[in-house]
Amino acid sequence: xxxxxxxxxxxxxxxxxxxxxxxxxxxxxxxxxxxxxxxxxxxxxxxxxxxxxxxxxxxxxxxxxxxxxxxxxxxxxxxxxxxxxxxxxxxxxxxxxxxxxxxxxxxxxxxxxxxxxxxxxxxxxxxxxxxxxxxxxxxxxxxxxxxxxxxxxxxxxxxxxxxxxxxxxxxxxxxxxxxxxxxxxxxxxxxxxxxxxxxxxxxxxxxxxxxxxxxxxxxxxxxxxxxxxxxxxxxxxxxxxxxxxxxxxxxxxxxxxxxxxxxxxxxxxxxxxxxxxxxxxxxxxxxxxxxxxxxxxxxxxxxxxxxxxxxxxxxxxxxxxxxxxxxxxxxxxxxxxxxxxxx
Amino acid sequence: xxxxxxxxxxxxxxxxxxxxxxxxxxxxxxxxxxxxxxxxxxxxxxxxxxxxxxxxxxxxxxxxxxxxxxxxxxxxxxxxxxxxxxxxxxxxxxxxxxxxxxxxxxxxxxxxxxxxxxxxxxxxxxxxxxxxxxxxxxxxxxxxxxxxxxxxxxxxxxxxxxxxxxxxxxxxxxxxxxxxxxxxxxxxxxxxxxxxxxxxxxxxxxxxxxxxxxxxxxxxxxxxxxxxxxxxxxxxxxxxxxxxxxxxxxxxxxxxxxxxxxxxxxxxxxxxxxxxxxxxxxxxxxxxxxxxxxxxxxxxxxxxxxxxxxxxxxxxxxxxxxxxxxxxxxxxxxxxxxxxxxxxxxxxxx
Numbered sequence: 001x002x003x004x005x006x007x008x009x010x011x012x013x014x015x016x017x018x019x020x021x022x023x024x025x026x027x028x029x030x031x032x033x034x035x036x037x038x039x040x041x042x043x044x045x046x047x048x049x050x051x052x053x054x055x056x057x058x059x060x061x062x063x064x065x066x067x068x069x070x071x072x073x074x075x076x077x078x079x080x081x082x083x084x085x086x087x088x089x090x091x092x093x094x095x096x097x098x099x100x101x102x103x104x105x106x107x108x109x110x111x112x113x114x115x116x117x118x119x120x121x122x123x124x125x126x127x128x129x130x131x132x133x134x135x136x137x138x139x140x141x142x143x144x145x146x147x148x149x150x151x152x153x154x155x156x157x158x159x160x161x162x163x164x165x166x167x168x169x170x171x172x173x174x175x176x177x178x179x180x181x182x183x184x185x186x187x188x189x190x191x192x193x194x195x196x197x198x199x200x201x202x203x204x205x206x207x208x209x210x211x212x213x214x215x216x217x218x219x220x221x222x223x224x225x226x227x228x229x230x231x232x233x234x235x236x237x238x239x240x241x242x243x244x245x246x247x248x249x250x251x252x253x254x255x256x257x258x259x260x261x262x263x264x265x266x267x268x269x270x271x272x273x274x275x276x277x278x279x280x281x282x283x284x285x286x287x288x289x290x291x292x293x294x295x296x297x298x299x300x301x302x303x304x305x306x307x308x309x310x311x312x313x314x315x316x317x318x319x320x321x322x323x324x325x326x327x328x329x330x331x332x333x334x335x336x337x338x339x340x341x342x343x
Numbered sequence: 344x345x346x347x348x349x350x351x352x353x354x355x356x357x358x359x360x361x362x363x364x365x366x367x368x369x370x371x372x373x374x375x376x377x378x379x380x381x382x383x384x385x386x387x388x389x390x391x392x393x394x395x396x397x398x399x400x401x402x403x404x405x406x407x408x409x410x411x412x413x414x415x416x417x418x419x420x421x422x423x424x425x426x427x428x429x430x431x432x433x434x435x436x437x438x439x440x441x442x443x444x445x446x447x448x449x450x451x452x453x454x455x456x457x458x459x460x461x462x463x464x465x466x467x468x469x470x471x472x473x474x475x476x477x478x479x480x481x482x483x484x485x486x487x488x489x490x491x492x493x494x495x496x497x498x499x500x501x502x503x504x505x506x507x508x509x510x511x512x513x514x515x516x517x518x519x520x521x522x523x524x525x526x527x528x529x530x531x532x533x534x535x536x537x538x539x540x541x542x543x544x545x546x547x548x549x550x551x552x553x554x555x556x557x558x559x560x561x562x563x564x565x566x567x568x569x570x571x572x573x574x575x576x577x578x579x580x581x582x583x584x585x586x587x588x589x590x591x592x593x594x595x596x597x598x599x600x601x602x603x604x605x606x607x608x609x610x611x612x613x614x615x616x617x618x619x620x621x622x623x624x625x626x627x628x629x630x631x632x633x634x635x636x637x638x639x640x641x642x643x644x645x646x647x648x649x650x651x652x653x654x655x656x657x658x659x660x661x662x663x664x665x666x667x668x669x670x671x672x673x674x675x676x677x678x679x680x681x682x683x684x685x686x687x688x689x690x691x692x693x
């Protein structure tokens with residue numbers, strides 16, 4: 001009889017290279033900002049571009065977060081997500097236009113109240129729409145990716161056309177509320193007030209989302225559900241209910257993103273959701289499906305890169321996103337921080 | 344002989360056979376049966392869309408992957424011919440060079456996209472093709488120095504294919520270059536269609552179907568799923584590019600709206616689903632019904648909207664501009680209730 005080999009477990013410290021590779025996605029944004037600074041040279045234009053890039057990234061993140069969670073949790077890919085962006089924008093802007101006397105007044109309180117009302121209205125409508133969408137369109141095709149893609153694309157078209165029916169075929173121009181107009185100068189750089197607001201809102205949302213996911217029970221269930229849904233169900237949680245909740249919340253966030261984007265561009269069209277979907281998909285792919293942090297970093301990268309490139313080489317801006325996606329997928333084929341194992 | 348020509352994949356339903364023969368006959372003798380410019384345009388459009396839809400079905404119906412870049416490949420073929428004719432002047436050489444270059448470019452681009460997305464998971468492919476296709480569409484409309492931008496390109500094709508080339512009269516129909524052009528399109532489309540039928544009924548096509556049914560099992564048997572998917576993508580892309588070249592030769596014009604727009608992508612999707620996914624014959628029926636409906640139903644919608652002008656909201660819904668709304672509804676309903684499409688119904692409904 002031979003003796004069993006000694007059991008000597010060791011705790012190897014993770015090597016520097018490994019820790020670096022884990023932290024690499026977080027470092028990408030600062031690296032990109034520094035590279036942008038070196039390439040642009042002029043600090044004032046760099047600051048302007050960085051703020052507008054961050055603002056754009058934050059808005060894309062707001063729209064993308066719902067999509068990536070819905071995918072992670074239930075393996076449902078929703079090509080109709082863009083419709084919620086458009087609907088949110090149209091509802092929110094309609095409310096703002098109806099409250100013309102509030103938005104026209106040079107009073108911060110009235111302006112903020114009008115915007116808040118618009119956002120709440122948009123989120124309620126898109127949330128309800130998301131609930132209906134899940135029930136009518138998505139539910140019959142669980143588990144079949146092919147049909148999901150086809151059916152949700154159909155839903156996108158139908159909702160977009162219904163917007164045309166309700167609001168007419170033309171784009172709607174709007175002006176921002178009085179106190180959000182204009183820019184102020186900081187260190188020689190002109191910074192639009194609204195962009196700064198968008199950055200703040202996006203940051204607050206991201207932090208709130210992280211807190212919900214890391215500190216609350218519902219967040220725990222959602223995260224566990226993304227990693228291993230069957231196990232969570234076996235523990236007695238009704239994941240379907242959680243999923244519907246996430247779907248509704250994701251749709252409402254898309255609506256919020258739509259209002260923010262509409263105010264940013266000062267024009268809304270029924271096709272805006274479809275256009276934004278392209279960016280949202282790129283963000284979700286490079287972030288890694290199912291990952292909130294990945295989507296956040298991806299959105300910031302997309303926003304910053306697009307603004308820098310548009311300044312440096314306007315012609316290249318059209319394909320900068322595709323280039324970014326290609327580069328990231330060559331580095332990590334699953335996206336930067338995939339949560340869901342490839343199925 | 345006939346069975347051999349059809350690669351052993353006969354329609355397998357009497358009604359289907361009759362319909363297919365009727366469509367084939369109508370297309371083959373279109374200039375004589377339905378004289379007139381508009382009907383000839385419709386017939387040529389049907390021919391080209393049959394090939395385009397069949398090539399898409401190779402991807403969606405047989406391999407089970409969704410692509411949103413099929414119009415991009417279609418456009419590559421069309422712009423290939425347009426740019427070559429523009430640069431080399433009118434002539435057969437330009438047409439040949441443009442066609443081959445377009446098909447090659449489509450295959451290469453499809454391979455690159457496939458390698459990036461298909462090796463991870465098939466669902467990436469849908470998203471990435473959507474992103475790439477929209478980037479290409481924007482690029483084409485922005486680079487107006489090369490592509491003519493939103494206005495597109497007009498160019499001349501060999502004189503033998505234009506109405507100015509006259510040969511005489513048969514049965515009261517003038518034989519001119521336009522007619523020759525139609526038969527060029529028709530013949531090429533027929534050949535391409537038979538080639539596609541051959542592909543899906545070959546051992547290669549069987550493997551694709553196996554992958555569609557159960558990817559894991561196909562891999563376990565020893566087929567390299569990723570390779571097969573990429574090859575299917577390339578094949579489908581180059582056939583789409585060839586269809587695009589034919590379209591460009593027929594129209595003598597290319598523009599982003601006629602070749603690259605997302606609306607055409609939706610049309611293709613709808614044609615595949617209506618006709619029947621996973622049957623090449625479905626493409627014939629889907630394309631024929633859809634193109635006819637598109638050409639003649641929109642007029643009907645317009646008159647219906649006028650008739651209901653007094654009612655609230657109804658005329659808005661029936662406005663011909665809302666054509667897409669009804670397409671979308673039809674699309675969702677057919678995915679739910681007719682996943683096998685018309686051909687599937689006819690084949691099982693005996």
